[in-house]
Amino acid sequence: MPSWISRAWKKGIVTTTYPVGAPTGEEIPPTGCPVGIEDAAAFRSAAAIAEPLCPTGAITPAGVDQGQCIRCTRCFRVGFGAGGAVESGNAAREGLIWISGTPPALRVEPAPLAPIGRSIHVFLMDVGSCNACNLEVLALANPYYDAARLGISFTNSPRHADVLAVVGVPTEPLVEPLRRTYDAMPAPKAVLAVGACAIDGGIFEGNPGLEVPVRTIVPVDLYVSGCPPPPLAVLDGILRLAGRNRVRNGGDR
Amino acid sequence: MSAPLPEVGDPPPRARERSLTYVDADRSLALRTDYESRETLLERPAQLTVEEIGILELWQTTEGHPHRIPVGESVEGYGVFTFPYGPVTMGVPESGAFDLRTYGERVLEIVPEVGYKHRGVAAALVGRSVPDALLRVERFAGNFSASHGAAFLRAVEIAEGIGVPESELWTRALAQELQRVYNHLHLIARVAEAASQNVGVAQAHALAEESLRLTARTFGHRWAFGALASENPLRRLGPDDRRALGSRLRELDREFASLWELFLSSRTFIDRIQSTATVSRADALRWGAVGPTLRASGVAWDDRLRAPTPPYTDLFVPLAQEGSGDALARVLVRQEEVRSSLLLLDQILDRWSSMRGGESAPPAPVEPGRGIARLEAPSGDLVYDVRISDGRVRSVGVRTPSQANWPLFALGMRGGVFTDFHFALESFGLVFADTDG
Structure with a gap:
């Protein structure tokens, strides 16, 4: 199909240079x-x-x-x-x-998933989100972020996954599925809590029928804050789990 | 391929028939509309059916979630077994379950099980002030946040009988149409993904991402959270911002038009979605389909035309309509609506500068302290029923488009094969967060 090819050619490369380059203004929405x-x-x-x-x-x-x-x-x-x-993800x-305008002194890096650091398979688990976090995590697959260039891919089964990205505030019927999904993953494994809901319930904290936070159900290795976090924040979180994020490596992959 | 667009304001074809179908239906999830008198029954809430009121109230409790949505007779027979799918599956990026009845190849019956993600949003609104409630309403379904917010605010305004600044109404329309563009582009990309149109998927996802970035530029948030709050300091709606937004939207329109030409040239794509998950016009009416699903089955109903809330009363809304009721028709309706939303955005930006700057006329409450608002969300008719007193929300009933369209999904999948599943799910535009609340 030459027309598809010419279209792809005309569109050019839209992929971000992150994590080699710094994120641009368009990539960080103003709601920081x-x-x-x-x-x-x-x-x-x-x-x-x-x-x-x-x-x-x-x-x-x-x-x-x-x-x-x-x-x-x-x-x-x-x-x-x-x-x-x-780049505000933190393991603690x-x-x-x-405190005031400065990032915390307490910056804890997760223990890197060293043996699998070059290729990371992510399983997305929704435990009661508004769908925005889901779409932001999955946006990593679109050409603007193209996580595949960094060896990050989404997998369809927790049994193939290294990283469990949890989005949403756990509702009562999804607590057991979350636990079993985590148990189904092979070690070494890591859990990424994505978004305010997964971290501490966000705006829905205190609603009846909700079991917050996620860390009381499965151990969380890294928190990525935001409502929802922009895709690059999620990308930074996944890279940090693998020990090859931009901050640690001085901008170098 | 597409039917000629009827004039705005024309009665839909064979209006009488539809009205009768609604009255005679033994079950209808849509709020009924009396075509003869050209009035929605929402204006007379006493005439809501028991079932409809039940739906508006169901989502206020934490009881009864998750629950199944069966359609018609259950299928039995030699070798027929139940194949459970979900709630943890990556095929559906959200958590919801399905029971598929099958003998191994064809899906004889599918029973969606929804409510896993029930967070109790409607219940959490009770006793809160309107700005606090709005924060939660926007997070009902993140990708429909502008529609949920606008419907809620409209219901509040009807209940309290207050007018709003004209600029706020236009801002709401702007946010809603930007989000409609995103949602339709995203769903077209998802359907193409299921058909392995890899280049097209990448291109469509790129356009969807661009629309998100435009939303972020305009409202300070990629998902338009906080877009409807007039005091939001991150809104950028000055003359220069509007001009820049307009030119980028026109570019988006050009890119989408050429991309759609390529999609149409792909026979494998068209063949795959043609006659997949078909919903007949009679079924669409009987089971209360809304939104693109209803329009793809040949019914000329769009809330922006038939029950417009301001400012849609002042805008030209082209009606997208198809007749075949299959996944192709729904994708065609969505692609027409991407174009029509871009046209609407153009109109909104065009008329912004000539805005008089006054307040809209205060609407009359249906009964003191109660307001019902309906508007066209990206997936269809969204209804908010709000009771309010002393500035505090007293109760909220919600009927979302995803709730209305599940039975149609179940009907459309009957007799299909397993691989039809994603074409069906994505083309109906079903969102679990929107269903579960």
């Missing part, structure tokens, strides 16, 4: 995490005003919990601003709490 107040005293006073505004209780004078933040932009009224959060839950 609330940052922008560097001074500790100013932060505390701004956070005290923002605290009652925050629908999920992510902002306290102690810091901004990226894991609970749903990027609703309400705190922007008191001086917070959007920041890029592509407490590490998602940012």
Whole structure:
């Protein structure tokens, strides 16, 4: 089909240079995490005003919990601003709490899946999401992100998977399937909690019939915050599980 | 291939028949419409059927989820067994289950099991202020967030009898149409993926990603969360932003048109989806199909035309309609709607500068403190029934397009083969999050 070929040729290469290059403005949507107040005293006073505004209780004078933040932009009224959060994944839950505008000192890397670091098979498990996180994870397969160039592919069975990407807030009927899916995966394996719902229930925390958070059901190796996280944040999370993310390797694959 | 577009406002063909079908139907999931008097029964909520009210209320409880959606008689016979599929499967990127009745090759019957993902969104809205409730409504179904948000806000406005600034109405339409473009492009890509049209899949997914990036540029969020909140500081709707958006949308339109030509030239693609998962016009009416599914079966119904909420009352909405009711017809309707949504976006951006800047006329509540709003989400008719008092939400009933279309999926799959499954699921545009709430 020469016409298909000519079309593909005309379209050119749209794939991001990430993780070799830095993410561009188009790739990081402006709804990053609330940052922008560097001074500790100013932060505390701004956070005290923002605290009652925050629908999920992510902002306290102690810091901004990226894991609970749903990027609703309400705190922007008191001086917070959007920041890029592509490389904010953390292996420790407490590490998602940012003090003022700076990433946390507690930056824990997961134990890398060394033997399988070059080829990673990801199984996506939805335990009660709004479908946005699912689509953002699957967007990694589209030509703009093309995770296959980094050896990352999606698999159709947990028995072939190295990484379990969990999205959504676990509903009661999906707790057991999640546990069994995790058990079905061969070791070494890792769990990626994608999005505010998977980390701590997000906006749905406290609804009846929900079992939050995911980490009480299966052990979580890395948290990727966002509502939903942009595809590059998920990509960074998967690469970090394999020990070859951009930050660790100084931009070099 | 496509039927000629009827004039806007024309009565649909054989209107009487449809109206009768609705009245005589023993079961209808769609909210009924009286064609003769040209009025939707939503304006007279007392006449909602018991079943319809039941559906609006079902999703408020945590009881009874998950549950099965059987259609017609169960199939029995020599060698017939049940093949359970889901809830954990990568073939369907969400969690939901199916029971397939088969003797090994043909799918004799399929029973969807929905409600696994029931998060209790409707119940969580009770007692909240409207802005707090909106945050949750948008996360009912992430890829239909603008439609859910707009329907909820409209219902609230009807209940309270308040007008809104004109610019807000146009912003809502802008967000909804951008999201419709994304959803249709995504579903076309998914159907093509099932037919192994790899180059086309990549190209269609690229266009869908572009539409997401345009949403992010305009509203500060790829999924338009927060797009409808007037105080959102990330909205960029200034004259320069609108001009840039318009030119990128025209480029998207050109690219999609040439891509669609290529899809049509692929016989393997067309052959695969032609006469797959067919829904007849009578079935579509009897079981209450909505949205592209209904229009693909030959019924000229689009809420943006027949029951328009402002600002659609002021816009030219081309009607996409096909007659054959198969996956091909549904894909054709969706591709026409990509073009028509881009046309609508063009109109919206065009008329933005001539906006008078006043407030819309306050709508009259159906009864004090209660508002029912329906609008056309990407997959079809979406209904919100909201009761509100003292600025707090008292109860919310939701009937989403995915809930309405499951029986049609089950009917369409009868007699098909296993590999029809993805063509059926994607072409009906069924979203579990939208079903389960």
